[in-house]
Amino acid sequence: MIFHYDVAILGGGIVGRTLALLLARERLRVALVERSPAAAVPPDIRAYALNAASRAVLDSVRAWPNDPAAATPVHCLWVADVPAGNGGVAPAHAAAAGPSLRFDANDGEALAWIVDVPALEAMLDQALRFQAGVERLDAAQQPRPPAALTVICEGRHSATRVAEGFAYERQPYPHTAVAARLRTERPHGGVARQWFCGDSILALLPMDGPEGRLVALVWSVPHARAATLLGLDAAAFAAAVQTACGDALGTMHSEGQPAGWPLERALARPWVRPGVALAGDAAHAMHPLAGQGLNVGLGDVAELARVLREREYWRPLGDLRLLRRYERARAAPVAAMLAATDALHALFAEPDARVATVRGWGLRAVDRLQPLKAWFIQQASGLQPFGPLKTVEA
Template sequence: MKHQYDICIRGGGIVGHTLALLLARERLKVALVAKPPAQPAASAADVRAYALNAKSRALLESVRCWPDAQHATAVTHMQVLGDDGGEVNFSAPALDVPALTWIVDVPLLEARLAEAVRFQPQIELLDSPAPASLMVVCEGKNSATRAELGVAFETTRYSQRAIATRLSTEQAHGQTARQWFTQGEILAFLPLGGEQGHSVGIVWSVQENRVEALMAASDDDFCAELGQVSQHCLGQLKLASQRVAWPLQAAQASRWIGHTVDGQAWALAGDAAHAVHPLAGQGLNLGLGDAAELARILQGRAYWRPVNDPKLLRQYERARRAEVGTTALAMDGLQRLFSRNSPNWQALRNWGMNGFERSGQAKQWAARYAMGL
């Protein structure tokens, strides 16, 4: 049966928009089911910021949607501190790369992707799904379509929540991302505002029983505790946005591809297919990796194979399950290692951090893998 669209993408987030642009570039007719982005209240700044690696940057540059340097801050140094003398440092110059990662303002990236989609004649924005040869679900971790398809989302819930906000800092961040592991919790400072910025985004993974008090604390008290955990490395801190919190989990769909009872081929991508702990900032990189791999497979298919060919979809599932599974396993292992508070575990993880710092080639390999190189 001939459909009006080759592919219908359900979900208009960063992964859905990027996939639509990649497929349209291959002259495929794409329907993108996307809701207009919600407009935050005037008093509520958007706190979202993502760490994107070199591979993700190249992908977004290929569709001309990479933000300017003010909104994609290059991280040239990274410092990770343990809770008993452990320390790991990464340096872009030492690895001969321009940056270890980039911290990207989400609203600006979303706006650039939306603008690019509007000017792409191969993409049609729809309010509801349309028949297509292949349906790709990019609706996020709470995907309704995934549930309708009967796909289990196998979830591991952690006894922590993440708190995110933005801070103004007395001292410039120096293009350095910082992370502290303390008493089973993880605090990250992500540099924002360009090379000379005095702003950081924070993601603080804290125990469930502390979340309510931290969210209710006054701005001064909240910043005082942040200053203590961060060892006052950036001087005086001031809240620059609201605080938001969400539960932490790791998850993966039991199936990534399939057909409905009426023969509709489908595939999952992005957070609809997987979720990992945010401690290494790999979530969106994995989602964009899904988009890149699916687009690559469809672009390279034999002329006689349709986009819903089961062989192509199985190839996509195998490739992405392998990479996502490896990353998820590593993130889960690190989370469990650093969430234990006994003296023996504390000594072990700090010993491991210092050993990794001196490991030479192993440390370089891990850094390049995280950078997508």
């Protein structure tokens, strides 16, 4: 059968657009099927923590944001376990915040980058405008164009994945993620801060450059509390965040409208069928506490592009054996990341005092062991995932 397109990508989010650029670079004819944006959409307040592997992928398709303020380097990650007696509120002084762990980047490097979503989407759009071989289609007009391979990148609620009969095993968390942007009295200093507060996890991610005073909030809280927070006016919401983080950055002011979404762990089984593959959130979803969701999705499309590029010349793009190479290559890293986020969530959510004691001991032990901290940084970079500890030098 002769197809007008080699690959049809369903879903025009960051993962789908990146895949379109990767495949067009290989001289494949790509259809990128997108939904038209709603008429009145509030400004996007999301920000993603991207690692070195994700940056390399985006750099390769010339989509990394040029503006230094749109991709703020994280030079330090500070994590604290808030004592149970504090009622889920971080102490005003970091020294009193209970056991903590600090990761510092090497000179001239970054642990990660906090990337403004609108800026990243604008760079991807610009790259697509200059990339031959990609045709952007309206999903309302042509929801699924004929192609040798269809890649579903429609997110967790993909209707096409359901129609294709892929199982998607969901495990809801009792949390909603509340996202917002806040202007702070003191500069963040390129530090990403995270507090584990029993039934909630609060993260403040640095934005607007290394010495900026803007942070992205990701606050995982029980559903009922999320509804309360999202119902507050701007001043009350900022005050609630300021109190919860113990005035870590001084007075705060909300910028834009906070948003929330329910959290879940999910995994598709299988990921591929003849002529069809899943990628990104259509294949998996995880808790945001480790900030790895988009990194894993970009890892999917980088691997799929590699498998298609290295296929035998006679093998069709939609060949099941070919697509299973992609599925097998992604199985271990995705499963490991899902297990890690699950384990961290369970460990820090456990109120038992004995578990809290062991947890505190573990944080202090890791903080003292430089080779182990270096290994964690290496894994988080995405460049050498799940490598042996013995390869790390102190």
